[in-house]
Amino acid sequence: MNRDRAALFAYLAAVLAASWLHDPVWLAAGLAVTLLAAGGAASSLLRRSVLTVLAFNSVISLSYAALAWMQHIMPWETLLRINLRVVLLTSLTFLFIARVNLFRALDFSQNLTYALGLAYSQALTFRRAHEDFRLALASRSLKRPRLIDRYRASAAAAAWFIEKALHAATQSAQALRSRGFFHD
Amino acid sequence: MHIPDGFISPQTYLPAYAVAAGLWAFAARRVRRDLDADTLPFLAAYTALSFVLMMVALPLPGGTTVHAAGIGLLAVSFGGWMGFLAISLVLAMQALLFGDGGITALPINALAMGLVGSFAALAAWKGLGRFNQSVALFLAGWLSIVLPALLVALALGIQPLIAHDAQGAPLFFPFSMNITLPAVVLPHLLVGLAEGVLTVLGYRYLTRLREKLAA
Numbered sequence: 001m002n003r004d005r006a007a008l009f010a011y012l013a014a015v016l017a018a019s020w021l022h023d024p025v026w027l028a029a030g031l032a033v034t035l036l037a038a039g040g041a042a043s044s045l046l047r048r049s050v051l052t053v054l055a056f057n058s059v060i061s062l063s064y065a066a067l068a069w070m071q072h073i074m075p076w077e078t079l080l081r082i083n084l085r086v087v088l089l090t091s092l093t094f095l096f097i098a099r100v101n102l103f104r105a106l107d108f109s110q111n112l113t114y115a116l117g118l119a120y121s122q123a124l125t126f127r128r129a130h131e132d133f134r135l136a137l138a139s140r141s142l143k144r145p146r147l148i149d150r151y152r153a154s155a156a157a158a159a160w161f162i163e164k165a166l167h168a169a170t171q172s173a174q175a176l177r178s179r180g181f182f183h184d
Numbered sequence: 185m186h187i188p189d190g191f192i193s194p195q196t197y198l199p200a201y202a203v204a205a206g207l208w209a210f211a212a213r214r215v216r217r218d219l220d221a222d223t224l225p226f227l228a229a230y231t232a233l234s235f236v237l238m239m240v241a242l243p244l245p246g247g248t249t250v251h252a253a254g255i256g257l258l259a260v261s262f263g264g265w266m267g268f269l270a271i272s273l274v275l276a277m278q279a280l281l282f283g284d285g286g287i288t289a290l291p292i293n294a295l296a297m298g299l300v301g302s303f304a305a306l307a308a309w310k311g312l313g314r315f316n317q318s319v320a321l322f323l324a325g326w327l328s329i330v331l332p333a334l335l336v337a338l339a340l341g342i343q344p345l346i347a348h349d350a351q352g353a354p355l356f357f358p359f360s361m362n363i364t365l366p367a368v369v370l371p372h373l374l375v376g377l378a379e380g381v382l383t384v385l386g387y388r389y390l391t392r393l394r395e396k397l398a399a
Contacts, residue, residue: 015287019194022355052283056188064358078353085356086190093189094283102280111216115231119273120281122232130236158237158252158382159389165233166393 004104011096018088024077027084034091041098049090057083114176122168126161133157187293187336189286191357193347196339200291207299208272211265230258230266231273237382238274255332256325256383259302260309261390267302268294292339296332304331305383318384325383326376333372337365 014030021027035042061079068075107113137145137153145153237254259267272294278284285293305324312320341361344354359367 012287015189016194019197019288022349053188053190060191060358067359067363073353078358081355082190082358086188089189089286089288090283093279093287097281097283111212115273116277119231119235120277123235123277126232126236155385158386161233161236162386162390163393165230166390168232169230 002104002107004101005106005108007096007100008102008105011092011100014092015089018085018092021085022081024080024084027081027088031084031088031091034088034095038091038095038098045091045094045098046087048094049087052094053083053086053090057086118172122165126164129160129164130157133160187286187289187340189288191340191343192286192289192292193343193356194288195346196343197288197291200295200339204272204291204294207268207295211269214265215269230262231270231277234258234270235274235277252379252382253297253301253329254382254386255297255301256305256309256321256328256379257386257390259305259328260321260324260383260387264299264303264306267305268298271298271302292336296335296339297328300335301328301332304328321384321387322380325380328383329372329376329379330369333369333375334365337361337368340364340368 014034018027018030021030035046038045061083064079064082065075068078103113103117106116133153133156137150141149234254237252237257253271255267255271258270262270272290275285275290275293275298279287279290305328308323308327309320312323338361340357341359341364343357344360347355349355357364
């Protein structure tokens with residue numbers, strides 16, 4: 001078993017453990033171990049994890065605190081448990097993404113690796129292009145674009161992505177066929 | 185719509201993984217019959233397309249935005265199983281490569297959005313497409329958002345019932361069905377309208393483009 005696949009199994013075991021632990025002390029200890037494993041990147045890992053879950057967890061936590069207040073329940077342990085678990089799982093995932101090559105971990109299936117590899121490479125290109133479209137609209141607009149302009153920009157971007165996806169698929173098909181991928 | 189990590193109990197996500205794994209294997213076998221030099225890149229390309237459609241913000245009056253998912257468009261263009269696999273790949277990519285969404289919520293999201301969303305869209309398209317194509321496409325897009333939202337709300341809403349401590353305090357998602365259902369489903373009734381319009385326009389554009397490429 002290669003190192004990346006072993007790391008994938010270790011990550012899945014850690015996720016399972018974090019799901020079965022309910023004591024906030026143990027969840028906090030799990031988070032501490034994860035941050036220790038991150039080494040010098042611990043503070044940026046924690047910051048990134050907290051920022052990622054901040055919006056969703058704030059809504060859930062504030063709503064639950066309000067509900068508990070109306071029902072005369074002490075919400076603190078529940079809130080601590082839920083938030084620690086979410087931050088722990090998110091930190092584990094970010095650490096996994098930073099340290100493990102998922103494509104090597106999944107290389108037991110040729111089709112899965114190729115589908116994931118092709119989709120990922122195109123998703124990266126599309127994500128960059130999406131950011132370019134957003135910045136292009138912002139740079140062309142002296143004031144906030146009107147609703148109709150934003151609709152047009154979104155439609156133009158979606159059309160470009162559809163066309164690009166079709167061309168990319170055709171090119172990949174030709175490249176795979178010419179290299180004998182389906183006959184090996 | 186999709187659920188982040190940490191809100192779904194293992195009593196829910198482990199059985200969901202078992203069901204999803206069986207369906208992924210079945211879908212892969214179904215798709216593999218057509219999986220060749222043409223269809224494998226298309227699966228990848230449409231996975232990437234669906235990924236980026238989830239990033240394209242559709243502005244709503246009032247300054248807010250909603251995000252399309254392209255589930256209806258994928259399903260009516262390439263079939264339910266291809267849609268299920270592509271959406272599952274998108275969700276897996278988001279969870280494991282971009283850190284968006286969650287590994288524990290992946291099977292619920294895949295079953296709700298990928299399986300139910302795709303097949304609901306396909307059913308609307310096949311059932312109504314011969315009468316009125318635009319209505320069928322719109323309904324396909326709307327259903328592909330609203331039904332998964334309903335399932336996601338059910339999965340979240342049952343968490344306090346199946347995972348709580350001795351005092352009855354929730355261990356995972358803390359709100360029961362009577363709060364979760366309206367909070368999740370009602371906004372998606374509106375989001376579904378945007379998805380319906382996207383499916384109609386996207387399908388027409390895709391058809392024109394394919395004709396152009398074939399010519």
